[in-house]
Amino acid sequence: MYVAVKGGEAAIANAHRLLADRRRGDRNVPALRIEQIIEQLGLAVDRAMGEGSLYDRELAALALIQARGDLIEAIFLVRAYRTTLPRFGYSRPIDTGEMKIERRISATYKDLPGGQLLGPTFDYTHRLLDPSIAEGGAVDTPVARDSEPERAPRVTDLLGHEGLTEDDVNEPQDEIGDLTREPMEFPLSRDRRLQALARGDEGFLLALGYSTQRGYGRSHPFVGEIRIGEVEVELDIPEFGFAVNLGRIRVTECQMVNKFKGNAKVPPQFTRGYGLVFGQAERKAMAMSLCDRSLRARELGEDVNHPAQDEEFVISHSDNVQSTGFVEHLKLPHYVDFQGELGLLREMRAEHEAEAGDDAYPEAAE
Amino acid sequence: MQPAEANPRQEAMAVLSHAAAGRLAELWSAWPDKPAFHKVRGPETGLVMVRARAGGGGNPFNLGEATVTRATVRLESGEVGHAYCLGRDGDKAVTSALFDALFQRDAATVEAQVLAPLRAELEAADDRRRDETAATKVDFFTMVRGDD
Numbered sequence: 041m042y043v044a045v046k047g048g049e050a051a052i053a054n055a056h057r058l059l060a061d062r063r064r065g066d067r068n069v070p071a072l073r074i075e076q077i078i079e080q081l082g083l084a085v086d087r088a089m090g091e092g093s094l095y096d097r098e099l100a101a102l103a104l105i106q107a108r109g110d111l112i113e114a115i116f117l118v119r120a121y122r123t124t125l126p127r128f129g130y131s132r133p134i135d136t137g138e139m140k141i142e143r144r145i146s147a148t149y150k151d152l153p154g155g156q157l158l159g160p161t162f163d164y165t166h167r168l169l170d171p172s173i174a175e176g177g178a179v180d181t182p183v184a185r186d187s188e189p190e191r192a193p194r195v196t197d198l199l200g201h202e203g204l205t206e207d208d209v210n211e212p213q214d215e216i217g218d219l220t221r222e223p224m225e226f227p228l229s230r231d232r233r234l235q236a237l238a239r240g241d242e243g244f245l246l247a248l249g250y251s252t253q254r255g256y257g258r259s260h261p262f263v264g265e266i267r268i269g270e271v272e273v274e275l276d277i278p279e280f281g282f283a284v285n286l287g288r289i290r291v292t293e294c295q296m297v298n299k300f301k302g303n304a305k306v307p308p309q310f311t312r313g314y315g316l317v318f319g320q321a322e323r324k325a326m327a328m329s330l331c332d333r334s335l336r337a338r339e340l341g342e343d344v345n346h347p348a349q350d351e352e353f354v355i356s357h358s359d360n361v362q363s364t365g366f367v368e369h370l371k372l373p374h375y376v377d378f379q380g381e382l383g384l385l386r387e388m389r390a391e392h393e394a395e396a397g398d399d400a401y402p403e404a405a406e
Numbered sequence: 407m408q409p410a411e412a413n414p415r416q417e418a419m420a421v422l423s424h425a426a427a428g429r430l431a432e433l434w435s436a437w438p439d440k441p442a443f444h445k446v447r448g449p450e451t452g453l454v455m456v457r458a459r460a461g462g463g464g465n466p467f468n469l470g471e472a473t474v475t476r477a478t479v480r481l482e483s484g485e486v487g488h489a490y491c492l493g494r495d496g497d498k499a500v501t502s503a504l505f506d507a508l509f510q511r512d513a514a515t516v517e518a519q520v521l522a523p524l525r526a527e528l529e530a531a532d533d534r535r536r537d538e539t540a541a542t543k544v545d546f547f548t549m550v551r552g553d554d
Contacts, residue, residue, distance in 0.1 A: 093471060095456065098494070127453050127455065128453060128490075133457040141536075157540070158542040183538070185541040208461040209465060213465055231465060231468070272420075288492075318470055
């Protein structure tokens with residue numbers, strides 16, 4: 041029997057009003073402000089921004105409050121917002137070699153020019169909870185050391201290393217794929233994969249990166265360089281005849297360097313995986329670079345035997361807005377589908393019992 | 407920011423796009439005899455797809471979008487000013503466009519009253535951040551072994 045699903049309107053309206061109340065919580069506790077989220081939960085903001093694929097810290101912070109801190113819900117809100125805006129154009133490629141460096145480390149070259157700059161890192165902390173933060177005590181100002189502005193070339197450009205490290209491929213391209221404008225078709229070019237990975241779910245990419253380290257598609261990685269800082273964004277405006285500088289964005293870049301035993305065409309060398317993410321998002325950038333490298337398996341003539349090497353598997357499941365949409369839709373009313381399945385099962389059960397004999401399932405006979 | 411040989415107007419627009427909205431509002435309110443103007447376009451907010459390069463220097467790819475607000479104004483004296491800046495602040499875009507228009511009429515005054523202070527403030531902020539980062543530089547030293 042078909043049952044129309046209707047009549048939830050009042051329940052839905054009241055549920056949303058209840059949500060607003062629970063989101064606000066105890067009215068005796070001051071309400072959060074956007075600036076507090078941006079200033080004090082900056083890495084959550086960066087994650088909402090990166091996976092929301094929209095650089096706008098205020099919007100990401102608002103999304104976090106609205107989502108009660110649920111990151112995937114916040115990412116969903118950011119993605120939904122971007123669909124309401126017109127596209128002005130495509131920027132010139134940002135130059136991470138001209139970055140205003142806030143952190144830069146290499147696990148492969150101790151004495152890189154410019155040095156190892158730890159920046160504001162969790163590394164080497166003891167991971168002990170600090171009650172003084174809860175007390176809201178004063179925080180020391182950072183130590184400063186006189187320095188001169190200097191260009192900090194990327195390690196991978198600096199050290200071709202006897203030709204033992206793969207160069208960037210820079211060739212004229214007919215088109216640059218844009219997954220926000222075209223359906224996804226496999227096999228994907230590397231530009232499309234990088235776009236998908238850049239906004240992919242950190243947890244999913246982290247687990248896949250980890251799987252390659254544990255033997256599911258070994259890629260022998262080393263961190264050539266991680267750098268975090270601000271870069272300039274420029275947009276060509278044809279009627280001006282020059283590129284307009286729009287301002288700066290903060291990004292995290294990871295250059296993973298991977299031992300490669302070579303093949304018929306390519307001699308043994310270090311190949312590379314690339315990670316680049318909006319904001320300060322080091323774990324995500326590392327995971328992305330591991331996945332970028334493992335997804336180059338086919339290009340480099342490696343066997344594709346493991347999940348992290350299978351681009352259709354990785355890219356089809358890396359987007360947490362798509363994932364959550366399909367998983368969460370299961371909780372919406374499926375009354376009709378379920379009635380259909382129930383009817384079918386009753387028939388099957390009856391046939392089964394008829395074949396098995398009358399007293400096989402006496403309790404199911406109803 | 408733009409190299410020194412860039413078009414002076416291009417460099418001026420870059421200084422304006424890097425400024426904080428509140429700071430531009432202060433500079434505009436301090437500007438003497440404000441010209442009459444009208445808004446030709448915007449301010450309107452949209453998206454720019456930010457591109458990057460695979461490996462840092464390789465083939466371009468689309469990294470993700472950023473919000474950008476643009477505005478165009480025309481002064482009563484005829485100059486047309488434009489602004490494009492990251493974010494969603496319409497007032498910032500309009501003020502930037504006004505200074506861009508004024509820059510075409512009287513570059514020296516805009517330079518002295520607006521661009522020079524903004525450039526100095528940005529440089530000071532960059533220097534401070536760089537010095538704070540420099541204090542986290544690892545100074546490796548070699549442990550001297552006792553057996554020689």
